[in-house]
Amino acid sequence: MDGIYKHQRYIYNATRKYYLLGRDRLLDELQPADGSTILELGCGTGRNLIQAARRYPRARFVGLDISHAMLETARASIARAGLSSRIEVHQADATAFDLSVLCGQAQVGRVFISYTLSMIPPWRQVLPQALQAAGPGGRLHIVDFGQQEGWPRWFKAALFAWLRRFSVYPRAELEPTLAVLARDSGAALDFRRLYRGYADYAVLTKPV
Template identity: 55%
Template sequence: MDRIGAASDRHARAMDAQYALQRHIYDITRKYYLLGRDRLIRDLAVPAGGSVLEIGVGTGRNLALVARHYPQARLFGLDISAEMLKSAQRNIAHAGAHSRTLLERADAARFDPQALFGEPGFDRVYISYSLSMIPQWEAALAQALSVVEPGGSLHIVDFGQQERLSGWFRAALQGWLGRFHVTPREPLFAVAHGLAATYGVDLSCRALYRGYAWSVTIRR
């Protein structure tokens, strides 16, 4: 089955090229500025035996931490980069969670959870610093919410607009992020509000660290 599709193949190849080498040092370099990830994981509150999907699993750093926090959870992850999935498989194995984890290569904006993982949906879904790298990020956000089971929740953390930080810092950060094809999504809160209204679900939006990062939680 084609899990990527021709429309996403260019993005997949770009991500593989970018991370073929970077994946080896990604977690060391990113831990200083991908803020709010550990808070998101603590807030998941996964029920015993519950299922967790990470969209944009990257190196598997986050999912390995989820495995440690929630030893009874069933874990799933997808990423468009085959290179990143190599690191994810290794990190999940190091966390001792290989037997309860499934990782697959897929497009965040268009995937079938049943075909991919044999699951109709998930108790918890989260996206950590990936929407800012997904070209069709609004479609990915809608897709993520669509695979949350009733009673479950979707959790997002990503770069904000640095609205309470100095202008020079904001300009410098956004210039730096642009070098890595990262674009903070200014309409994120508005798009989340629209989805919450469509689905009739609870929404919480927060600016973290003076707007350095934005957090979204949607509960079904």
């Protein structure tokens, strides 16, 4: 990941805002309780964490990313935004992390994953880790590229070919995989296809 984003990190936010659709909807729907903690897996440049911290001034934020280069950019951006006291970021693998070691608490109120599963080859391993990090009554929010069901075939082919250049692979099995996870964990699943299938958006709510 450092190899991919060593240089891209400097223009990442400016370029991705045009096609990473649904991110702001996810942030709007987090709605954490005052004093709670929100975790982002694959926090990248810190853009989502900064936006969320501004929306929810009474919450604490933690971001994990495997890329050292991206975390350098994230820490600098967070500091410039004056949010270092409320946002912390750590280098960690989203498929295997110990949240209690990283930030001092085993579970949080909200966990979210934004356009990250499509970049992680063992993406299925991320999901139970992410859900486990949400405490009782907590929620896991996910947004990522969908299968473009409502778009012309040429659009899907062109988009997927372009994404492959950056090692991004939309996950066609996301919904059934989440359905199994919800069944096995007792969580409730809300799965939506946004923008005619351009993006998939899912919320898993754990029982109290």
